[in-house]
Every structure is written in C-alpha cells, then in structure tokens.
Amino acid sequence: MRSISTVITSGVTLALIAAVSARAQTPDPSDWPAVVSQAKGETVYWNAWGGSDNVNDFIAWTGRQLQKRYGFKVVEVKVADTAEAVAKVVADKAAGKNTDGSVDLIWINGENFVAMKKQNLFFTPGWATKLPNWKYVDTRNPTVTTDFNEPTDGLESPWGNAKLVFFYDSARTKKADLPNNAEQLLAWAKAHPGRFSYPAPPAFMGTTFLKQVLYELMDDKSKFYKPVDKMSFKQYVAPLFSYLDQIKPYLWHEGRDYPKDYPAMKQMLADGSLGIIFAFNPSEASSAIEAGKLPKTVRSFTFSGGTLGNTHFVAIPYNAAAKAAALVLANFLISPEAQFHKQNPEYWGDPTVLSMQKLPGEWQKKFAALKLGVATLPPSELGPIIREPDASWTDAIEAAWKKRYGVAH
Amino acid sequence: MLLPRIIRGLTFVILVVPLVCGLVGTALPAFGYLPTLGGDHLTLHFFADLFARPGIGRSILLTFATAFMTTALSFLVVIVFVAGWAGTHAFARLQHLVSPLLALPHAAAAFGLAFLIAPSGFLLRLVSPWLTGFDRPPGWLIVHDPLGLAMVTGLVVKEVPFLLLVTFAALPQLRLEQTRRLAASFGYGRIAGFSYLLAPPLYGQIRLAVYAVLAYASSVVDVSAILGPTLPATLPVRLLQWMNDPDLALRFVASAGALVQLVLTLSALALWWAAECGVGRLARFVCAGGARFRRDAWLRSLSLGLVTLSAFFIFAGMAILALWSVAGLWQFPNALPNELTMRNWARHLPQITTPLITTVYVALISTTLAVLLTLGCLEREVVWGRRAGHMVLTLIYLPLIVPQISFIFGLQVLTIITGTEASLVALVLVHLIFVLPYVFLSLSDPWRAYDRRYELIAAALGVPRWRVLMRVRLPMLLRAILTAAAVGFAVSVGQYLPTVLIGAGRLTTITTEAVALASGGDGRVIGIYAFLQALLPFLGFAIASLAPALLFRHRGALRV
Numbered sequence: 001m002r003s004i005s006t007v008i009t010s011g012v013t014l015a016l017i018a019a020v021s022a023r024a025q026t027p028d029p030s031d032w033p034a035v036v037s038q039a040k041g042e043t044v045y046w047n048a049w050g051g052s053d054n055v056n057d058f059i060a061w062t063g064r065q066l067q068k069r070y071g072f073k074v075v076e077v078k079v080a081d082t083a084e085a086v087a088k089v090v091a092d093k094a095a096g097k098n099t100d101g102s103v104d105l106i107w108i109n110g111e112n113f114v115a116m117k118k119q120n121l122f123f124t125p126g127w128a129t130k131l132p133n134w135k136y137v138d139t140r141n142p143t144v145t146t147d148f149n150e151p152t153d154g155l156e157s158p159w160g161n162a163k164l165v166f167f168y169d170s171a172r173t174k175k176a177d178l179p180n181n182a183e184q185l186l187a188w189a190k191a192h193p194g195r196f197s198y199p200a201p202p203a204f205m206g207t208t209f210l211k212q213v214l215y216e217l218m219d220d221k222s223k224f225y226k227p228v229d230k231m232s233f234k235q236y237v238a239p240l241f242s243y244l245d246q247i248k249p250y251l252w253h254e255g256r257d258y259p260k261d262y263p264a265m266k267q268m269l270a271d272g273s274l275g276i277i278f279a280f281n282p283s284e285a286s287s288a289i290e291a292g293k294l295p296k297t298v299r300s301f302t303f304s305g306g307t308l309g310n311t312h313f314v315a316i317p318y319n320a321a322a323k324a325a326a327l328v329l330a331n332f333l334i335s336p337e338a339q340f341h342k343q344n345p346e347y348w349g350d351p352t353v354l355s356m357q358k359l360p361g362e363w364q365k366k367f368a369a370l371k372l373g374v375a376t377l378p379p380s381e382l383g384p385i386i387r388e389p390d391a392s393w394t395d396a397i398e399a400a401w402k403k404r405y406g407v408a409h
Numbered sequence: 410m411l412l413p414r415i416i417r418g419l420t421f422v423i424l425v426v427p428l429v430c431g432l433v434g435t436a437l438p439a440f441g442y443l444p445t446l447g448g449d450h451l452t453l454h455f456f457a458d459l460f461a462r463p464g465i466g467r468s469i470l471l472t473f474a475t476a477f478m479t480t481a482l483s484f485l486v487v488i489v490f491v492a493g494w495a496g497t498h499a500f501a502r503l504q505h506l507v508s509p510l511l512a513l514p515h516a517a518a519a520f521g522l523a524f525l526i527a528p529s530g531f532l533l534r535l536v537s538p539w540l541t542g543f544d545r546p547p548g549w550l551i552v553h554d555p556l557g558l559a560m561v562t563g564l565v566v567k568e569v570p571f572l573l574l575v576t577f578a579a580l581p582q583l584r585l586e587q588t589r590r591l592a593a594s595f596g597y598g599r600i601a602g603f604s605y606l607l608a609p610p611l612y613g614q615i616r617l618a619v620y621a622v623l624a625y626a627s628s629v630v631d632v633s634a635i636l637g638p639t640l641p642a643t644l645p646v647r648l649l650q651w652m653n654d655p656d657l658a659l660r661f662v663a664s665a666g667a668l669v670q671l672v673l674t675l676s677a678l679a680l681w682w683a684a685e686c687g688v689g690r691l692a693r694f695v696c697a698g699g700a701r702f703r704r705d706a707w708l709r710s711l712s713l714g715l716v717t718l719s720a721f722f723i724f725a726g727m728a729i730l731a732l733w734s735v736a737g738l739w740q741f742p743n744a745l746p747n748e749l750t751m752r753n754w755a756r757h758l759p760q761i762t763t764p765l766i767t768t769v770y771v772a773l774i775s776t777t778l779a780v781l782l783t784l785g786c787l788e789r790e791v792v793w794g795r796r797a798g799h800m801v802l803t804l805i806y807l808p809l810i811v812p813q814i815s816f817i818f819g820l821q822v823l824t825i826i827t828g829t830e831a832s833l834v835a836l837v838l839v840h841l842i843f844v845l846p847y848v849f850l851s852l853s854d855p856w857r858a859y860d861r862r863y864e865l866i867a868a869a870l871g872v873p874r875w876r877v878l879m880r881v882r883l884p885m886l887l888r889a890i891l892t893a894a895a896v897g898f899a900v901s902v903g904q905y906l907p908t909v910l911i912g913a914g915r916l917t918t919i920t921t922e923a924v925a926l927a928s929g930g931d932g933r934v935i936g937i938y939a940f941l942q943a944l945l946p947f948l949g950f951a952i953a954s955l956a957p958a959l960l961f962r963h964r965g966a967l968r969v
Contacts, residue, residue, distance in 0.1 A: 045915060051929045053756070060760045075763070077914040078925045080653075087655040088913075094657060095445040095825055102831065102913060115655065194548045200639070257553045257639055264930025271529045271741035272545035292737030292750060293931070407464035408555060408640035 027324040029130040035324045036070060042322035043073040044329055046314075047085035048107040049204075050078020051261045054287055054348040061341065066332060072325040077103070081202060082112045089121050089317045101319030105326045109312045110148040113156060114391040116315065123316040123323055126154020131331040138355035143311040148391040149225055156313035159333040160342065161351040162280040163382060164212055164307035167375070171297040173275050181303050182216040186243060188276070189250040195275035197251045199265070200258035200405075201398045205280060210397050212308050214240040215386055228392040237400060244405070256408045270294050282382060283349025286373020290346050300377045306384035311353060336363040345373040416785025420845065423782070424804055427820055427842055428811060432671075434819020438664035443822070446657050455665040462662075464641035469673060472644040475557040475564075475637070476627030476677050482561065483568035484619055486715045491576050491611075492603035493709035496585055503716070504577055510570035510723055512895070512946035514903030516920055517939040519563040519635040521726020524733060524932060526559065527552045529741050531729050537742035546741050553639050560637040564629065566719040568622045572615065573716075578854045579614035583607050600709065601702035604692065612685075617802065621809040623681055627674045628812030631905040631924050644670055645814050649906070652818065664818055671815040678810070727943055733936030753933040761919070761941065768918040768945065771833070772901035775840040779848040779897045780890060786849070787856045788878065805849050808842045813906050821910045831915040839907045840900075848897040855889035887960065891953035899946035919945070 027035045050056060056076065063074030079085050085106045092101045108116070116122055128134065137144055137158065144158040145151065168178060179185040189196040199206035215224055217239035248255040252274060259265045265277040266288050279285075288294040314333060316326045332338055336359055339352040349372070356364055372378070437443060441452035459465060494500040525531050529546035537543040552559045585607070592602025612619075633643045641647065644666065651663035733739070737748035820839060824830040859882065867877045883890070908921050917925075923938035 047914070050925050053929060053931060053934060056760060056926075057756055064759075075915070076760075078917075078922070079914065080925065083655040084653045084914075087653060087657065090655060090657055091446070091825070094447065102915070112655075253548055253550045256550055256555060260927070260930045267930060267932065268529075270738065273529060273741070292748060292752070293933075295738060295740060403463060406640060407467065 027327055029127045029327055032132055035327050038324035039322075039328045040071040042325035043075060044104045044322045044325045045075050045077050045102065046105040046107070046329070047077045047079050047082075047088070047103050049080070049082055050076065051080070052263050053291070054350075058342055058348045058350075061347070062329070062332065062338065065338075066325075066329060070325070070328050072322070072328070074325075074329065082106065082108055082204075083202070086112050086116055086121075089116065089319070090119070092317075092319055093119075093121065098319050100321045101317055103317050104320040104322045105329060106315050106317065107312065108156060108315045109310060110388060111391040111394040113147050113152070113313065113315065114150045116317075117150065117153075117155060121318055122155040123318050123320060123326075124155070126152075127316070127327060128152065128154040128157035128330070130154070131157060131327070131334065133331050133334040136336060136354045136358050137334055138353060138358070140355065141311070141353070143309070143387070144353055147311065147313065148388040148394075150391060152313070156315035157330040157334065158311045158313050158353040159330075159339075160312050161309065161353055162312060163282055163302075163309040163351070163385060164208060164278060164280060165282045165284070165300050165302050165377070165382070166276055166278045167269060167285045167294075167298055167300055168276050169269060169272070169295060169297055170299050171295065172272055175299070175301075178276075178301050179303075181305055182213045182243065185276070186247050189247050192275050193250045194252050194254075195273075196247070197253075197255075197259055197265070197274060198278075199261045201401045203261045205262040205278070206258070207394055207398055207401075208280060208308055209278065210240060210244075210401065211389060211393065212386070213243055214393075214397065215308070215389070216305070217243060224389040224393070225387070227390050228396045233396055233400075237397065240397075241400070241404060244401075248405075255405065266293055269298065281348075281350055283343075283345040283351075283373055283376045285375035286345040287347075287349040289375055290373065294375075296374065298375050300375050302377065302381070302383040304383055306386045308388060309385035310388045336360070336366075340366055340370070343367070343370060345371075345376065349373065349376070413785045413789035416782055417789055420782045420786055421804070423838070423841055423845060424808060427839070428807060428816050430823055431816025431819035432811070434822045435664050435667045435815055436819070438661050438818075438822070439668045440665075441661060443661065443664075445826075446660065448661060455661040456669075458662050459665045459669065462647075465644075465647075468641045468644045468647055469669070471557055471638060471641075472627055472670075473673055473677055475561050475643065476623055476674075477680065478561050479564040479568060479626040480619065480623040480681065482565050483572055483622060486565070486569055486712060486719070487572040487576060488604075488608060488612075489600060489708060490712040490716050491573075491580070492600040492608065493705065493712050495580060495603070496589060499713065503573075506720060507570050507574050507577065508892070508895075508950055509947060510567075510720060511574055512899040512943075512950055513567070513723060513727070514899070514920055514942045514946065515564075515567050515629070516631040516635065516903070516905060516923055517730070517942040518567050518723055518726060519632045520923070520927070520935050520939040521730050522559070522563045522566065522722055523552050523636055524729045524935075525722065525726055526562075531725075531744070534742050534744045544742060552636055555638050555640070557638050557643070560633055560643075562722070563632050563636045564626050566722045567632075568626070569716060569719045572618060572622065575615045575618040575850075576611065578850075579611055581858075582614070583611060596701050596703065598702040598705040600705045601700065605696045608692075609689070616685075617806045617810075620678055620681070621806060623677055624674050624810045624812060627677050628670055628814050630814065631920070634924065635927060644673065645812075648814055648818075649909075652910075667812075667815045667818045670812050674810075674812045674815075727940070730936040730939045730943075733932035734940050736933055736936070739932070753937060757934065757937050761922075761937070764917045764919050764922045765941065767916055768902055768920070771837055771840055771916075771918065772898045772945070774837045775844045775901050776848065776894050776897035778837070778841055779845040780852075780894050782845060783849045783852050783893070784883075784890075787853060790857075791861075805846045807846075809846050813843075817907050817910050821913075824911060824913075830911070831913040833916065835911050836908065836916050839911045840904055843904060843907065844897040844900050847900045848893045851893035851896045852889060855886060859886060888953070888957040891956055892950075895946070895949035895953040898949040902942065902945050 027038055029035060046059065048059060059076045066072060066074055085103055088102050177188065179188045198209040201207045201210060214237065215221065218224060218236065223236055259268060262279050265274055268274040269277045270293065282300065285294055285298045285300055289296055289298060314330050316323055320326055334353065336354065339354050342348050342350050343352050356367060438448060439455060441448045441450060441455060528549045528551055588606050589602060592606055628645050630645045630649055633646050637643050637646065648663050648666045648670065651659040734753055735749050735751060736746035737750045739746040824835050829835040863881050864877050867881050903920060905920050905924060908918050919938055919942045923935065923942055926934045926938060
C-alpha cells in the first residue's frame, strides 16, 4: 500500500510541476539571467532532420554541454522531413493545444519557415537578435536575416551556412572530365551511364539539385525570386523537366529507384556505384574521410557560375513547453565554442555563421588554425553563392516532380 | 474465484476495446469527420482524393500481390518441409533453431537481407571481381525492385519460422508416426502421405496463424520501407507518409486509405479462403486418383534447402550487420572492411541509451502484464474445467489479423484527444495489444498439456488451490512461462508502427530509431541499431532457457 501511495503522491507532484511550468512566465530574452534560471530543469524536444550521423552527433554533444552548464535536458526528435515537425505544431494548434506543445525547437529554413510564419506558429516577438551571442553573428551576410526571400524578423536564429558542393573519387574519375555546370553534368551523365543520381524529392538535397538546374536553365532569373505564378509555372519549369527527362535514362537504375538521401550517396560513391555526388556542406567529404566512410582520394568541386547556398536556423513554436531552455540552446548554438566545434570536420564541418572580426582574438586564432580537411575547397574556390529562390518554388517543384516521376514506368 | 474472472474480462477489454475504438477513430476522419482539424461534416471526398493520387492503383495491387505471394510461399515451404521431414532427426534439431529465428525483429532481418543481396551487398562482394569481373556494383535493381520480390523474400524468411513454431505446437496432437507407417505401407511417398492424411487436420490448427501472416504481410510498414518498391511504395508506407504530412487535409486521406487497407486485407483473406477450398478440392481429386508420388526425394531436399536458406539469410544477415557496425572504410568489391574500428559504437552508444532504456522498459512491462493476464485466463480454464472455445481463439488472433495501420491511426487520434500522446502508459498499452496474443499462444499449449495429477495429489493433501498454483504448477511450468515471456518481449521490441504513431517521435525505441536512421543509408549506423535490435530478444531467450536450468539444478526431473 505504501508504495502505491508513494506512486500516487509522486504522480500528483509531477502533475503539479507540469501545471506550474505550463503557467510559467513567457521568457523575455532581454532579461537573460531570468531566462537562464527559468531554463533549468526543462526538457527541450528538438525536432531535427535525423538522417545524418554528424548532425546527430553534434546535437548529442550540444545536449551534454547544456545539461552540464545550464541543467536542462535536450532530446532530439529525429524527423525524416522537417515538414513533419511543422505538421505537429499545426496539429497541436488544430487540437487547441496552445500551451505545452509537442515541439520546443525546430531545425528549419526556407519553405517550412515561411509556412509557419504565415500561420503565426512562431514564438513572438522576434527574439533571435536579442540573444547575448547575437553580437558575434555575421550580419553582413544577408542570408542570416533573410531566409529564402523572407525576412526572418528574429523568429529564427541562424546556426550554420550551407553551400551546394559536388564530390568525386579522384581514383576513379579524372578531374579534367568534371562538369562545370548543369549542362555539362548532363553530358557527363550520358558519358557515364548509371553513375549519377539525386535523392528523390521531397528529400531536401534532391529538391536543391532541381532548384540548381532550374536556376541555370532559367532565362529570366528574376522570376526565381518572385512567388510562383500558377499560370506561368509550367512554362518556367519546362526547361528543368526537359533536362530531367533527358538525364533520366542515364541515372543510377535509370531512375527506377533513387538514393534515400545524400548521406546514402556517400557509400555509393565509396563503392563506385556513383561517380559524382553532392551535399550542402563543403566539408562533407573531408568529414566522411575522417570518419572512415569515404576513401582518402575523394575531392570536391563546384560550378564556377555558382551553386545554391543558404543559412539554416532554429525556431521556437508559439506553444513550445520549454521556451526558456530553447532560447538558451539557440544562444549556445551561436557561441564561438559551439560554432567552432561544429565547423571542425572531425565532428561535422558545417560552416560558421559568425563574423571573424567580431570574435575575441583567441577564437579568431582557433578558427584560423582549423584544418578544413583534404577534400574541402578553400573559401576562395567555393565559387559564387546563388541565393535560394522564393520559398513557394520548393513545394511547387516537389509536387511537379512527384507527379512526373513518382510512379516509375 | 473472482480474480481470474476479472482478468478474463480485462483481457477481453484489452484485445477488443482499442481495436473497436481505433477502427471508429479511423473511420470518422475517413468520411471527413474530425472537428479538431476542421472536418465537421460527412463526405466521400477523401476517398475520391485517395483514388486520384498518382500510382495508387499500383500501390494497392502491389500490396495485395506481395502479401499473397509471401503467405503462399511461406506456407508452402513450411508444409512441404513438415510433410517431408516431421519425425526425423533433422526436424528435431531444427526445433531449437526456430525460437531465435522468430525472435529477430522484422526490421533487423530486412536490413540484414538488404546488405546481403544488394548489388553492392556481401554476396556479390564475395565473388567480385575474380568471378564476375565487377569492380563497381552492377546496376541491377534488387532491393526496392518494382515487383517487390526483395520485400517478399524478406517477409518469407521471417514468416517461415513463425509458421514452423505454430506447426511444432500443433504436431503432437497428430498421430504422426502411425499415420506415416500406414501411408508408407500403401506405397505413398512421405509428402503425399502426410498431405492426404495429416495436412487437413494440421491446417485446421494453424489456419489462424496463416491468416495472421497474410494480414501482417499486407499491412507491414517497416519491411516494406526497407526492401519494398519506392515508385510507388506499397499502400501502408504511403499511408504513413500522408499521416506525417504538414498538409493536415492529407490525414483525412490517410484515414480513408487505412479503411481501404482494411478492405484490402479482408479481400486478401477472402481470396485465400477461396484458394483453400480450391486446393482442398484439388487435393481430394488427386487423392481419389490414387497418385502415390513416391519419388519425392527431390522435393524433400528442396524444402530442406529452402528452410535452411531462410535461416541462412537471417544468420548471415546478422553477421553482416555486426560486421558493418565495426567497419571503417568498406569499398566494393572488398569482401571485408578495409579497416575494423570500434569508433562507430563509441560514437553511437551515448545516443542509444535513451531509446534502449525505453525499449527494455516498455517490453518488460507489457510482457509482464501479458503473462499475468494469460495466466489468469488459463487458470480460469483449469478451475472451470473447460477449454477456451474457437471464439476465444479468434478473439486472441484479432489484433494480429486486423491490419495495425487501420486501427492505430484511430488510436493516435484518441491519444491526442485524451492528452496521453507520447506517454509511457499509452505506449505500453498499445504494445500489450500485440504482445498478449503471442504470449497466450505460446503458453496455452504447455499449460494445457500439463499433467494435472500433480495438482490432484497436492489437493488431496489439503493444499488450497492458489498454493497448488504457486508451489506446484507455476514452478513446473516456469520454463514455458519464461519462453512465452521471451516471445512477448521480442514482439514488443520489434513493434514499429504502434511505437512511431503512439510514441509521436518523443518516445523512441531501438526499432523506430533504426528505421529513422536508415534514410542515411549508412551500413555502420544501421548495423549498430539492427544488431542491438536483434540482441535484445536473443538475450530474452537466453535468460528464458538459462534461468530454469539454474533454479532447478537440484531437481533432476525438471532438467532439460
């Protein structure tokens, strides 16, 4: 009996704690010490795309650091697509769950950000620029405050930069044969049947590849940065789909199956199934070599005319249960220490969003001394960045792709 | 005795209520009713939407065909093997192999198979480049093949042990040896004799298990996602995708699809039933013709070969997964990794702890509950001196025959409404629905086969009923109880769909993590998770067989 009453008592206590924390004050990032003390004991459910080892490792490392320093727990909820996390918040709202929601932090950018912003699903007012570590962020970089053409309004905080980079195995493929734009890539694929493919959209790397091709083939590039016009959409994407139709017979398995996601393409490059792969992180190959997943002969290349680049963020839903801890987490992510750890190819190799000039001297030295790895291009050779299109293009292209290629013939 | 009666009622509630509630919870949104998402009137619109989706017909057809093929193949392999080998030494030896084969979660077996048979897989590495000349993986579409053959293979290797286990349990009730001699004396081949005389009563006993296989194969998500076709995927896989889509209107479509899934499974069962009648008639016709089929040695060898092959796929698959988990760089066509390393484990162990604890926790609680409920039900049988009828058996099989996806969608809605989403209680209860039938099926035969004279002696000495149970029956049946618990434990560890939907991503187990991480396609990560996924049930079975041996080391008659 005693144990039962203990259980009941502790259950009641837990319920009370939950009730109290739900009613707790909305944290205000300008009163940072209060945020930090409120964060203690909370649990942040961080919804993040879980398909990459490096990222999962980094998130786990972040969790350990925050537990040690601020006394709260971080749980990564691995989603196959960020849209799943958005769906949870939308479902919460539909069910009237306006406090104590099921998502505390989302790794997000682009169309998912825009979708949530339009539906007022974010914690307001904008908090990102009020974070203590915001002072280090490279605000001259437009993509830290404009996400796919959409002002962030401080509703999300940047934590990494991405740029489309290609990889090949120099032991199997000659450098001189490498393509320098989408058209040449098509020619390369024709000359090497079965050695190229891309993840099936809506896997974001697949969609990114489509957007890269679309941008290159578009006559009027300004259309890329305007919302999709339903009437003229077909006409604008016609060159893209003609390209995809042409390349399809030369894809891996003739496009009857696609790689699961970009990490899966790494083993395919190692095995020689694919000859050219790509990722959104210039250090992806170095990091994979370091981890023993790719041979030491793998190297990077990019298109001299430019490749897509963007910034990725974390955002807090309006009904998050652990807003204070989520704020502390977002702030920690833009600390020099976390950014340094993240940029190290031994762990992840994701480029920093901080400005070197703004950092204290010791950190400047540390970043400068960081070895980017044998397969990483120096920043000077990465080529121009093509800004992401208006967010509406993403869903439109994905839907059109699914309609055309979603059922193999 | 009041307690067993309550327990029986409770068991009924656990098996039937969630099923009914879940189906209702799926059916309402399917017809457009789910006020929280703005669906406030009944409509057939979502069925129209469902059938307008690209490739939906192919998805449905594919699901139907692969399920039927899986069941027919598994059943044929098992029945021919049993007919050809029952009563032999090889057969007896195999009986010990079945439990570990059965214990392995479907997802782990599927991963293992994928790493064996893929064009970049182990089998082709073994013979490349010296035999095949390949220095790069050939462009054969083996895994994710459009016909779903890889998926069927993956399912068959797991369903064969299941059907074998059920058959082993049913065989003692047949007069195997006498019948075989009788048939042989009339000059019938081994397989023909068995098929004419013993297969009909045997089939009567394992029929529900065969239905369960068909239902499972027609609604499986994890194996299909790992090995199945992708363009388009099978119906259950697409349903889950729609369920997770940010466009909430798709949840109505998913619910409509879940009802179509129910119809699909039921039609598969109906077709099977029709096939049963047809085959039965055909068999009687052949039998009446007096065909002896004496030269069946080749068929016997073939069936032994196929059973061995399916066991080989599982064990070799496990070995490859273990190897991948410690692999550094491993390029095609190297048969072995270029380097071995413990780094993968060191990287992943810190992240595995939480899902591992959840897995063990949920499995232990749901299994304990299932064992207690089963004991209560069986004890009631003893007290009343009546065996559970056919109705009860059908009831027990119900959660195994109704497709998971068709009622778990509804249950998920229920958990959201009651605020129990992602709670441990809800997860344990939903696991219990699937653990309970397996525990009951494993335990009921040994329980009923128990020699009641021991209890009569105890009762004659004036010992009350509950003490007879505690001091005599339970200790003597401990081995059977622990084995049933190990089966239940394995079932819980392997649950994918219920965990994903009820755990809502917050409560994750080894199985859900393994499938989630599979999108990265990295053999090392998959190796670690699938290996752990396999290890847990194996440990369960090891404890189940070691504990009684230790406890009863001084009791000669209780040793194996």
